Amino acid sequence: MLRLDCLRSVYPELENCLVVTIMGAVAAELHSLGHRPNFFYLQHAMGLASSTGLGLALCLPEQHVIVFDGDGSLLMNLGGLSTMARYRPKKLSHIVFDNESLLSVGGFPTATSTGTDLEGIARAAGVPRVATVRSVESFRVAVTEAIRGNELTTIIAKVKATGPAAYVTDLSLLENRFQFRRHIQSLKKN
Amino acid sequence: MPVSLTSSRLIYDALKECDIGLLSALPETWLVHLIRSADEDPEMILVRLAKEEEGVGISAGAHFAGVKSAMLMQNHGFLASINGIVSLAHLYKIPLLMLISYRGSLGERDPWQTQGGNVTEPILRALGIPYFFLDAPGAVEKRIRQAQTLAESSLQPVALLLTRDLMWEE
Numbered sequence: 001m002l003r004l005d006c007l008r009s010v011y012p013e014l015e016n017c018l019v020v021t022i023m024g025a026v027a028a029e030l031h032s033l034g035h036r037p038n039f040f041y042l043q044h045a046m047g048l049a050s051s052t053g054l055g056l057a058l059c060l061p062e063q064h065v066i067v068f069d070g071d072g073s074l075l076m077n078l079g080g081l082s083t084m085a086r087y088r089p090k091k092l093s094h095i096v097f098d099n100e101s102l103l104s105v106g107g108f109p110t111a112t113s114t115g116t117d118l119e120g121i122a123r124a125a126g127v128p129r130v131a132t133v134r135s136v137e138s139f140r141v142a143v144t145e146a147i148r149g150n151e152l153t154t155i156i157a158k159v160k161a162t163g164p165a166a167y168v169t170d171l172s173l174l175e176n177r178f179q180f181r182r183h184i185q186s187l188k189k190n
Numbered sequence: 191m192p193v194s195l196t197s198s199r200l201i202y203d204a205l206k207e208c209d210i211g212l213l214s215a216l217p218e219t220w221l222v223h224l225i226r227s228a229d230e231d232p233e234m235i236l237v238r239l240a241k242e243e244e245g246v247g248i249s250a251g252a253h254f255a256g257v258k259s260a261m262l263m264q265n266h267g268f269l270a271s272i273n274g275i276v277s278l279a280h281l282y283k284i285p286l287l288m289l290i291s292y293r294g295s296l297g298e299r300d301p302w303q304t305q306g307g308n309v310t311e312p313i314l315r316a317l318g319i320p321y322f323f324l325d326a327p328g329a330v331e332k333r334i335r336q337a338q339t340l341a342e343s344s345l346q347p348v349a350l351l352l353t354r355d356l357m358w359e360e
Contacts, residue, residue: 020251040254044277048247052278055251055259058235059212079240080247087237177282181254188256 001136003097003159004029007068009140013147014038014066017093018184020053021068022046024104025163026097030068032164035171037183043173047077050084050094056184057089063187064091064147071098071112078121084152085126093146094127094154101161122154129153192360197327198223201289201352204334205260210287211235212252212259214245220291220357221262242267246274250284258338260287265294265310266303268349275317279347286347287338289324297354314349321349325356 003025011033019039021027027041042049053067074081074096084094100113112118119132129151133139139157146153202224205213212235213228215221228236235257237248245261252259263271268290279286293300294307314321322337324330334350341348 018254042278042282044281045247045274046277048243048250048274048278051244051247052251052254054237054244055212055248056255057251058237058248059252059255059257077241077244080244082240083237083244173282181256184254185256 001134001139001157001159002162003099003157004032005136006097006139006157006159008033009136010143013144017064017066017147018056018060019066019068020049020056022049022070022073024070024167026068026070028164028167028169031169031171037179039176040180041171041176046073047080049073050077050080053092053094054080054084054087054089057092058087060184061089061091064093065089066093066095066147069094069096071096071100071110071118072102074118075110075112075116081122081125081127081154085122088126088128088152090150090152092152093143094152095143096154096156097159098156099159099161103161103163104167107161119154119156122156127152127154130155132156132158134158192358193220193222194357194359195223197330197356198227200327200330201324201334202227204331207331208335208338209258210260210338211257212237212248213262214239214248214259215262216242216245216264216267218264218267218291218293220293220352221264224262241270243271243274246271246278246284246286249286250278250282253284258342260289260338262289264291265351266306268310269306269313272313272317275319275347280317283345284347285341285345287341288347288349290349290351291357292351292353295354297358310351319347319349321351323351323353325353327356330356
């Protein structure tokens with residue numbers, strides 16, 4: 001299963017969500033499908049995309065928030081999973097692309113390649129809905145249900161360790177950040 | 191426990207005056223009354239963290255949402271947050287009001303706090319983070335307001351060091 005195909009399969013569903021991604025392949029591939037003002041790509045600070053999504057979800061409980069995380073990033077902030085589960089915002093969906101690899105720095109294997117079970121960790125942390133998916137169709141169904149549902153969900157998507165040729169996009173970090181905030185403020189006015 | 195209830199109340203009231211709507215916190219002795227105040231305040235979103243660096247992400251999310259926030263932590267928690275501060279708050283110009291209990295400085299009895307006390311100010315300076323002291327009850331309200339104003343206008347982290355003189359009564 002390719003991450004890009006997964007992202008493409010749910011792209012239409014993202015329109016009315018606030019989307020936070022990690023750096024690297026996830027950011028570049030989502031951006032390649034077409035940037036939208038409701039997408040924020042956290043191009044560094046590994047581990048904190050999920051915390052940023054949690055902050056958004058706690059402050060905007062009516063708004064659906066999606067975090068596209070990765071195994072390397074999540075392993076850097078496993079404690080954040082317990083914080084997320086502690087407050088369990090109903091409209092937060094936490095999607096983890098697990099390619100068992102730190103792809104953007106040369107493909108070194110992460111601990112999920114030797115058996116660390118992120119679904120089990122999320123469940124044990126107290127996330128009320130967890131799933132692991134291995135096909136694009138099951139990914140699409142699981143993410144769509146999470147978006148339409150009303151419960152904090154962590155979905156582990158097992159994907160191949162392949163990505164785009166380049167990670168830098170033509171969207172500057174600050175342009176993305178100011179546009180994202182302005183978009184959210186415009187939602188609040190409507 | 192001689193943590194100053196009066197000073198804690200002053201700090202909390204000043205945060206409320208600045209419209210702080212979210213506090214992230216990791217407990218430490220000097221912060222207990224502050225965290226309790228936040229916990230008892232139905233209007234405050236209190237996020238109890240596993241590790242302080244998460245608070246940088248949570249504050250970024252709050253900023254995007256249009257909610258003013260602050261982080262409550264010990265100086266060792268600040269040390270544990272540095273990559274988040276650099277790679278999120280500085281990189282993306284996120285206003286971050288950090289209230290940091292300044293352990294390991296004048297009058298510290300706990301040996302394990304002292305090394306962190308030595309490096310707190312040099313590291314704040316190395317990171318280019320403006321920092322100021324909260325040491326006199328009479329200046330608390332104004333200084334918190336000014337620090338919050340600076341963080342919002344400069345879109346960067348600003349630190350307030352909570353000193354023993356303010357937080358400890360014995």
